[in-house]
Amino acid sequence: MAVLLGLLVLSAPTRAARIAVGPYLQAPSETSMTVMWITDVNAVSWVEYGTGESLDQKAHRSRHGLIDADRTIHTVTIEGLAPGREYRYRVCSKEIVTFKPYEVTYGETVASDTYTFTTLDGRKDSISFIVLNDIHERNEVLISLTRLAQSQPFDLVFLNGDILGHIENEPQIIDHVLAPCTALFAKQTPFVYVRGNHETRGKFARRLPDYITLPDGRYYHSFDHGPVRFVVMDGGEDKRDTDKEYSGLVDFDRYRAVQRKWLEAEIRSEAFRKAAFRVVVVHMPPQPSERWHGPDDMYQTWRTLYNEGKVDLVISGHTHHYEIRPPVEGVCEYPTIIGGAPQDGAATVVRVDATADHLRVTMTRDDGQIVGTYAIDKVKADSAAAL
Known part of the structure; x- marks a missing residue:
């Protein structure tokens, strides 16, 4: 919150959310994988993923048209994947500092290291x-x-x-x-x-x-x-x-x-x-x-x-x-x-x-x-x- 002292404006410093635990993989299938993690503060979160060295795709969770926000437990299902393929991913969270009807203030974004997962495959020998x-x-x-x-x-x-x-x-x-x-x-x-x-x-x-x-x-x-x-x-x-x-x-x-x-x-x-x-x-x-x-x-x-x-x-x-x-x-x-x-x-x-x-x-x-x-x-x- 900004405080006016003469001509000097001091703003409360923002900080990145911290990933308290995770990411961990859930509900595997041939065409999807669910990623979960927990942050220490309320945040909006997403997963960046791709094949090879690229993380050029992004997934988030939305319900009834609203992207999940202002929560500490994060669940993102990546869909449209190919069976038996390896993907690279990382999770990202951005703290929600204030959440007003027409104004949301964010903190910094924190990202995990990059990991891999492999989708299930019913044709695997x-x-x-x-x-x-x-x-x-x-x-x-x-x-x-x-x-x-x-x-x-x-x-x-x-x-x-x-x-x-x-x-x-x-x-x-x-x-x-x-x-x-x-x-x-x-x-x-x-x-x-x-x-x-x-x-x-x-x-x-x-x-x-x-x-x-x-x-x-x-x-x-x-x-x-x-x-x-x-x-x-x-x-x-x-x-x-x-x-x-x-x-x-x-x-x-x-x-x-x-x-x-x-x-x-x-x-x-x-x-x-x-x-x-x-x-x-x-x-x-x-x-x-x-x-x-x-x-x-x-x-x-x-x-x-x-x-x-x-x-x-x-x-x-x-x-x-x-x-x-x-x-x-x-x-x-x-x-x-x-x-x-x-x-x-x-x-x-x-x-x-x-x-x-x-x-x-x-x-x-x-x-x-x-x-x-x-x-x-x-x-x-x-x-x-x-x-």
């Missing part, structure tokens, strides 16, 4: 992805497991639930998910957040979708990459909706029933049926249980559709005991891979390598020891290596 689960805010476990996995390249990362505990505030999400993942891989490799039962708890749990991108606004969705059709499901809570822990604020039985109807359509879709492999990623493994209502409800309502759709693999966590469950004819006609616990010596990272003919699973413990493998061959009989 081979792909690799990793799955992490049940970290429960132990950053050192998240870091050590990811670094183990980074000995070989991968296309995608699935955070398969309970990466967080009860969600109470924004710093918790930043400190235990966004900041470490951005530092480790998320500037160049997208992650898919699969909600766990712990991430439904806490006063800030309903705000989690503000910090990640949910395709079609849902935690459950499907997409293709290479020979794999991915189906992401959300089991919700493990207890009954009526349990006292939830204070009458949950509705997961109906939510799982809605997902069943969606899954019925999914397994009949052309994309699902023509995929070489069909992989379900869900935090809680569907299993019969007298004690735990959520996994039992999933077992009773989703398992038959997994069988009918000839799902090739289910990847879960939740139990805190790493395990490979082979298929059981007439019951669960698909193998289930269950990742480990957050404790030292029990945490795991699951790696999957897929081609049109083969799918290979490797489960590695936090000490670097391979503790389980599973192989699916579209020509020969499936085989598993027991833990």
Whole structure:
């Protein structure tokens, strides 16, 4: 604000916004990529991108004709991209100092370094992805497991639930998910957040979708990459909706029933049926249980559709005991891979390598020891290596 002192006009100095965390990649597809980041002040933001050495294109987010402004969480989807192509990008934010109806005052522009990403490609011959689960805010476990996995390249990362505990505030999400993942891989490799039962708890749990991108606004969705059709499901809570822990604020039985109807359509879709492999990623493994209502409800309502759709693999966590469950004819006609616990010596990272003919699973413990493998061959009989 200018202050007149005699003939001298002093203006309050402007400063650039600071990128507090990010950028991190979300919601990948063959023709788009979503970039998110957080600034320390309200700003208007955009992404500059291009192929080769050029950053000659610009994308911003607008809704109902208005460009997003005066906010700290920034989400920009770059559209019209080509499948399987590498792009360079950087994010830019300009602080909004004052926001009046006919006058907006800006601060300086801050820009990130330049990074690359590659769009998905359903025609790609081979792909690799990793799955992490049940970290429960132990950053050192998240870091050590990811670094183990980074000995070989991968296309995608699935955070398969309970990466967080009860969600109470924004710093918790930043400190235990966004900041470490951005530092480790998320500037160049997208992650898919699969909600766990712990991430439904806490006063800030309903705000989690503000910090990640949910395709079609849902935690459950499907997409293709290479020979794999991915189906992401959300089991919700493990207890009954009526349990006292939830204070009458949950509705997961109906939510799982809605997902069943969606899954019925999914397994009949052309994309699902023509995929070489069909992989379900869900935090809680569907299993019969007298004690735990959520996994039992999933077992009773989703398992038959997994069988009918000839799902090739289910990847879960939740139990805190790493395990490979082979298929059981007439019951669960698909193998289930269950990742480990957050404790030292029990945490795991699951790696999957897929081609049109083969799918290979490797489960590695936090000490670097391979503790389980599973192989699916579209020509020969499936085989598993027991833990």
